[in-house]
Amino acid sequence: MTDTLTCANLSKSYGGVVAVRDVGFTIAPGEAYGLLGPNGAGKTTTISMLVGLLKPDTGTVVVGGADLSADPMAAKAKIGYVPQEIALYPDLTGRENLRFFCRLFGLPRKAVRARVEEVLDLVGLADRADAKLDTYSGGMKRRINIGAALLHRPELLILDEPTVGVDPQSRKSILDGLERLVADGMALLYTSHYMEEVERVCDRIAIVDHGSIVAEGTRHELVALVGGADRIELTLDGDVDTALAKLRGLGGVTEAVRTAAGSVRLIAEGGRYLLPSVISTVDGIAAVTAVEVVEPDLEATFLHLTGNTLRD
Amino acid sequence: MRPHPVLALVAANLRRHSRDRVGLFFIVVMPFVSIIFVGMALGGGAAAARLPVGVVAQESDPVAAAVLAELRAHPDLEIKTVGGEEELRAGVRGGALAAGVVIPPGSTRFELVMTQSSGSGMAARSAVDASVGRVAGVIEATRAATSAGASPAHAAELVRRAQAASADVEVVGSDTASATPRGFAYTAPANLLLFTFINSMAVAAALVESRRIGMLPRAFTAPVRRGAVLFGEALSRFLVAAAQAVLIMVVSSLLFGVSWGEPFGVAAVVGVFALVATGAAILMGSLVRSSAQPSAIGPPLGIVLGMLGGCLWPAEAAGPTLDTIGHLFPHAWGMDALLTLSRPGTGLGDVLLEVAVLGLMAAVLLSLSLVLFSRRTRTL
Ligand SMILES: Nc1ncnc2c1ncn2[C@@H]1O[C@H](COP(=O)(O)OP(=O)(O)O)[C@@H](O)[C@H]1O
Numbered sequence: 001m002t003d004t005l006t007c008a009n010l011s012k013s014y015g016g017v018v019a020v021r022d023v024g025f026t027i028a029p030g031e032a033y034g035l036l037g038p039n040g041a042g043k044t045t046t047i048s049m050l051v052g053l054l055k056p057d058t059g060t061v062v063v064g065g066a067d068l069s070a071d072p073m074a075a076k077a078k079i080g081y082v083p084q085e086i087a088l089y090p091d092l093t094g095r096e097n098l099r100f101f102c103r104l105f106g107l108p109r110k111a112v113r114a115r116v117e118e119v120l121d122l123v124g125l126a127d128r129a130d131a132k133l134d135t136y137s138g139g140m141k142r143r144i145n146i147g148a149a150l151l152h153r154p155e156l157l158i159l160d161e162p163t164v165g166v167d168p169q170s171r172k173s174i175l176d177g178l179e180r181l182v183a184d185g186m187a188l189l190y191t192s193h194y195m196e197e198v199e200r201v202c203d204r205i206a207i208v209d210h211g212s213i214v215a216e217g218t219r220h221e222l223v224a225l226v227g228g229a230d231r232i233e234l235t236l237d238g239d240v241d242t243a244l245a246k247l248r249g250l251g252g253v254t255e256a257v258r259t260a261a262g263s264v265r266l267i268a269e270g271g272r273y274l275l276p277s278v279i280s281t282v283d284g285i286a287a288v289t290a291v292e293v294v295e296p297d298l299e300a301t302f303l304h305l306t307g308n309t310l311r312d
Numbered sequence: 313m314r315p316h317p318v319l320a321l322v323a324a325n326l327r328r329h330s331r332d333r334v335g336l337f338f339i340v341v342m343p344f345v346s347i348i349f350v351g352m353a354l355g356g357g358a359a360a361a362r363l364p365v366g367v368v369a370q371e372s373d374p375v376a377a378a379v380l381a382e383l384r385a386h387p388d389l390e391i392k393t394v395g396g397e398e399e400l401r402a403g404v405r406g407g408a409l410a411a412g413v414v415i416p417p418g419s420t421r422f423e424l425v426m427t428q429s430s431g432s433g434m435a436a437r438s439a440v441d442a443s444v445g446r447v448a449g450v451i452e453a454t455r456a457a458t459s460a461g462a463s464p465a466h467a468a469e470l471v472r473r474a475q476a477a478s479a480d481v482e483v484v485g486s487d488t489a490s491a492t493p494r495g496f497a498y499t500a501p502a503n504l505l506l507f508t509f510i511n512s513m514a515v516a517a518a519l520v521e522s523r524r525i526g527m528l529p530r531a532f533t534a535p536v537r538r539g540a541v542l543f544g545e546a547l548s549r550f551l552v553a554a555a556q557a558v559l560i561m562v563v564s565s566l567l568f569g570v571s572w573g574e575p576f577g578v579a580a581v582v583g584v585f586a587l588v589a590t591g592a593a594i595l596m597g598s599l600v601r602s603s604a605q606p607s608a609i610g611p612p613l614g615i616v617l618g619m620l621g622g623c624l625w626p627a628e629a630a631g632p633t634l635d636t637i638g639h640l641f642p643h644a645w646g647m648d649a650l651l652t653l654s655r656p657g658t659g660l661g662d663v664l665l666e667v668a669v670l671g672l673m674a675a676v677l678l679s680l681s682l683v684l685f686s687r688r689t690r691t692l
């Protein structure tokens with residue numbers, strides 16, 4: 001069976017800055033694939049190359065068997081692209097915007113009306129379809145932004161951080177909607193720096209940092225990379241730097257970073273049994289005001305692999 | 313049937329412009345406010361008033377006296393006696409007089425002074441012709457006048473000469489022929505160029521917005537050729553420019569009786585000028601950052617170019633230096649061409665140079681701006 005997307009050896013530099021370095025992955029039909037990485041990791045740059053907005057320095061992109069550089073029209077017709085910003089006409093109504101994209105994607109004239117209504121229902125905006133977009137709430141704009149990419153029934157929907165700046169309720173409705181689309185057989189490429197979203201929506205995940213994929217697999221596979229280690233979140237009051245240095249030397253602790261002014265994150269083998277020694281290590285240097293032991297998750301994997309946190 | 317992506321872009325853009333009430337006001341109302349007010353100030357609004365015709369004549373001369381009487385009797389003319397020929401020509405040139413008649417003493421060879429392109433001058437000429445044509449009456453008067461003093465031979469001679477005179481009335485005025493017409497005949501073409509340009513610059517705001525919100529990059533991810541998207545955007549602006557020009561032409565000819573001239577010539581001039589305006593709009597749309605800038609920069613820029621091009625006051629009032637500078641920009645060429653075409657008997661052939669210069673400007677502006685615009689919209 002032909003893969004929905006295959007990209008290989010994608011690289012892109014801006015001047016001296018390498019934004020994307022040798023990125024490659026494959027998405028099977030109906031698969032939900034996630035790019036998880038912090039801001040500046042190269043997610044948008046990668047996507048821009050996949051949708052034909054940016055010419056890669058090296059590498060190839062094949063969409064549903066069509067090579068993007070050799071046959072861009074065929075490749076682009078299979079992709080629905082949802083940019084990070086609301087790329088729609090603010091002075092037109094929701095319905096008019098959708099109609100515009102139907103025409104742009106060359107939907108047969110007769111099919112336009114029905115398809116617009118379908119998508120309006122899908123994104124839950126049928127009742128606001130005739131209001132101008134600049135009267136929509138942030139969450140509604142996000143939803144119509146996604147709807148505009150669905151009109152031509154793409155094989156692959158590519159979304160660039162679709163929930164940034166969205167209230168929790170709209171976020172839930174967006175994620176629910178995406179899950180329904182995947183259930184109906186659409187392949188998804190989802191990028192985010194929110195671990196929980198990627199975990200929830202995606203079958204397979206690539207962890208990206210500084211322009212490269214550092215690990216790829218199912219959530220289960222990725223978390224296993226940390227081994228049996230737990231993630232320990234400490235809130236300290238006192239000399240945090242010295243405490244951090246001491247903790248790094250503690251047996252079993254594989255990573256220790258500061259996540260906020262008085263917060264420290266540890267990855268430790270059998271972490272939950274290590275708690276007494278953690279507390280005695282910082283005794284006299286800082287007071288432990290809160291402790292949380294978290295089962296291994298993608299946040300722990302990210303820290304394990306990159307020595308960094310997902311959120312800055 | 314599959315809709316064409318260019319049409320999709322044009323339809324969406326025109327719909328957006330039709331929602332912009334301020335923009336519409338500037339397209340539909342402002343040009344006519346400007347045409348009417350400036351036109352009346354320049355003396356074109358008094359269509360019902362009698363045409364002022366200046367006459368240089370010695371009333372003691374019997375022929376002159378008779379012709380004068382005939383002219384004074386004409387319902388459409390208001391005869392003003394003027395001291396000398398210089399004063400007369402100045403009056404005609406300045407627009408205070410629709411035309412002037414010089415009747416040299418003892419001669420029946422009258423001179424009619426007028427500007428060829430002035431509509432009121434044309435009207436005055438036909439009135440004067442009619443008066444002089446009724447020279448039979450004049451001859452009767454002449455005979456009656458001369459029977460007292462002049463010899464019959466002299467009187468007969470006068471009759472012969474007076475009869476020939478109707479054919480001798482000639483339009484003099486190589487020096488005044490190129491003068492700018494007054495009234496609506498001037499303000500209509502001037503404001504056509506002014507507003508076509510200014511409003512094209514103003515609608516570039518929508519272009520900046522499309523660029524800024526990532527609408528165009530998004531359009532490029534559709535299976536549409538890059539050139540089609542750029543063409544759609546350019547065509548949208550061109551249609552606005554052309555619609556503005558056509559609106560001004562139609563309304564001014566219906567309401568103010570402005571005659572624009574030979575249709576092919578006018579279409580060519582207005583068409584290339586709209587292309588120039590389109591190029592300028594896309595250039596603006598590519599260069600500025602915020603969608604508030606085009607409506608802030610466009611009108612002042614359009615007015616300065618209009619000043620230099622003779623769209624705010626006649627070019628001859630500005631002097632030769634400014635006129636030369638003006639011809640570095642499109643408005644002056646457009647003005648030259650439209651004024652030429654407004655004279656009867658002219659056509660596309662008389663404005664080929666202007667059309668060529670404007671066409672060249674349009675080609676340079678459009679290619680430059682489209683390359684720039686394409687670059688600016690390449691990435692997100
Ligand atoms: N147009 C550009 N010019 C220069 N540097 C850029 C440009 N776009 C992105 N970058 C750089 O490339 C890197 C990756 O950016 P991006 O792909 O936007 O990351 P992400 O989407 O993961 O936040 C960043 O360091 C960013 O500063």
Ligand SMILES: [Mg+2]
Binds near residue numbers: 040044045084160161
């Ligand atoms: Mg990004």
